[in-house]
Amino acid sequence: MADSKKWVLMATAQTPTNIAVIKYWGKRDETLILPVNDSISVTLDPSHLCTTTTVAVSPGFEQDRMWLNGKEISLSGGRFQSCLREIRSRACDVEDKEKGIKIEKKDWEKLHVHIASYNNFPTAAGLASSAAGFACLVFSLAKLMNLKENPSQLSAIARQGSGSACRSLFGGFVKWIMGKDENGSDSLAVQLVEEEHWNELVIIIAVVSARQKETSSTSGMRESVETSLLLQHRAKEIVPKRIVKMEEAIKNRDFSSFAQLTCADSNQFHAVCLDTSPPIFYMNDTSHRIISYVEKWNRSEGSPQVAYTFDAGPNAVLIARDRQVAAQLLRRLLFFFPPNSDTDLNSYVLGDKSILHDAGIGGSKDVEALQCPPEITNVPAQKYTGEINNFICTKPGRGPVLLSDESKALLNLETGLPK
């Protein structure tokens, strides 16, 4: 190890979030985070939803420290400790000749790390912030400490931070295999297809509420396992068959099957939440309205155009068959859920704004002029102004990447503290 206490070595990575289309709900092992069933997710484009994490090591650091969205948080939790322990035990020699830094494998146990993480979307609002967060923590530390493990092996470490984090180690469509081993070594993620495989898909997220959710997914899941009489039946009898069908649908880009399975599995996950004692409600009336509109539209079209899925919160994740459908979907969403009069359209529709252009919407005048969709028969249709905070237009995206541009780092290269 270099003897100067001054040096700081850093790595910065960007990791996507993911949304499950076959849901993970229920652990068979709380500590190792081993699930009761396989799950499948789509990785979301990190340009619109991602976590950026910088990790740094320096002989001058006196303890492991972490900052989330600029605020220091405790690393004492078992989940952080599990990830740090698992990564440190796999760390390898690192040498930066330019800076004259050499860290040997055995040194890592004594060195402390600083971690700074930033989500470009609201934390704990049902947008899988912990998934992207733990995936990014593990990925960036693995780069810093020169781990030789492949992404699947890293996913088994990220899993111990937050179950769904393991699926954020890949782009495209990802399967988390539940595994059989008691030590969890075979409970890891694999990529099903890359994001280019099905690049017609467009995803629109309706952010219904950015308030902190009432029941965390960790405690909700535990209560479901302990009290729902439907959960085990779902995990053992229903999900295994759905996983096979979903893999097939993704492989064949069969949107009808994909949408049918995605919607049914989202609804069944929320059904299990409702079957929990006390019952857990993640969806609200706005979520229900969105489902009803999508179901009505899909039925009127004769085949599914849009799939919906909801995680542990009221936000709708809507997956459109293609750009053309996405534009029509956005028109419908803006018709039913126009922004408040004081909300600028530019801050109401975020992400890939070209969908707005495709929808022929340039300003609030265009939103006001939207006609009621033809499938709505009970006119005048009711509008729900202000029920949606904003929409995010995105698409399936790539997995984690290392950011070599040091200007993107969240920690100061001199001090190792947040910029």
Place this chain on the structure above:
Amino acid sequence: MADSKKWVLMATAQTPTNIAVIKYWGKRDETLILPVNDSISVTLDPSHLCTTTTVAVSPGFEQDRMWLNGKEISLSGGRFQSCLREIRSRACDVEDKEKGIKIEKKDWEKLHVHIASYNNFPTAAGLASSAAGFACLVFSLAKLMNLKENPSQLSAIARQGSGSACRSLFGGFVKWIMGKDENGSDSLAVQLVEEEHWNELVIIIAVVSARQKETSSTSGMRESVETSLLLQHRAKEIVPKRIVKMEEAIKNRDFSSFAQLTCADSNQFHAVCLDTSPPIFYMNDTSHRIISYVEKWNRSEGSPQVAYTFDAGPNAVLIARDRQVAAQLLRRLLFFFPPNSDTDLNSYVLGDKSILHDAGIGGSKDVEALQCPPEITNVPAQKYTGEINNFICTKPGRGPVLLSDESKALLNLETGLPK
């Protein structure tokens, strides 16, 4: 048969509604209305919620006719026809010496009936109006036509009008045995205990919305049977065990078990609705709020004080352990859901008004002065003015009765037409 075409013979009956505490959801035979599982209900006091039906027969009637809440409705539906056919086939000799009327068994096939029915509560708002309605139709026709069948045998006829109607043929707690026969002859209701057995219970119904519901229970149930992968598991594996436990709880007046089973089964029924494709939402945000308050209160008390159950609509049926708890419950409900400023308290809390008195509430000033319940920690608590249409205070009640007072008849004794 008397040869004068002038005479009209009538019978008027009053039949209670009922609310299931172990739910009926799913038919194994659509025509005979045979369920996929047993169910258990509590009969509600007919002084507050009931159907009154007058049936009349006259050689002057040219066809079967029916009026519901003053408006003529068609009797051509299969369910009405099933009930009428089953009852006519069992009709016996009737003689009214005073009026000089004699109808022989064989005459009934040729005679037409007039039926007038009136609900003292909103129709099709999830308050089991069809249950009370068909039970009253069958009960009053059975009296008019002098059927020898006992109430259980009559329940098997009422069942063919509306499944849950069979449970309205008795007071107290009632079990609908699903039966095994293909012809449905053993799918009927039996009384578990009379209403006096557990007369401490007080029931408060929160009428969340009296709008017509979107998905009728008939079509909802069919869609659940066809598409929910959880329904059969519930029907075959879960409900049979719950039925045994619920009978035990009722027999022993074990409120804790009763409440736990009632709430869990209501939630599971709604979970199956959510697992249906397209999903069915009967509860809304107001329903969810009521559940959350009750769960929080029950937890803070250490043992359940109040059970909740929701049928195919957003209305909450709350069953309080005793009068004292009911008064506390009403105070809490009025705190969270005060009436609109233009709503009189007297039209906001209906039914047994003595609960209002027990709650120490004499007028709107008292409602405004209500303190936040101690179990609510995030003060100031949010209030939801206007989300509830009204509350109905009631209790377990008796089964159908014949009303001998002719002034209560809904049909004119001279014309056989609605008064």
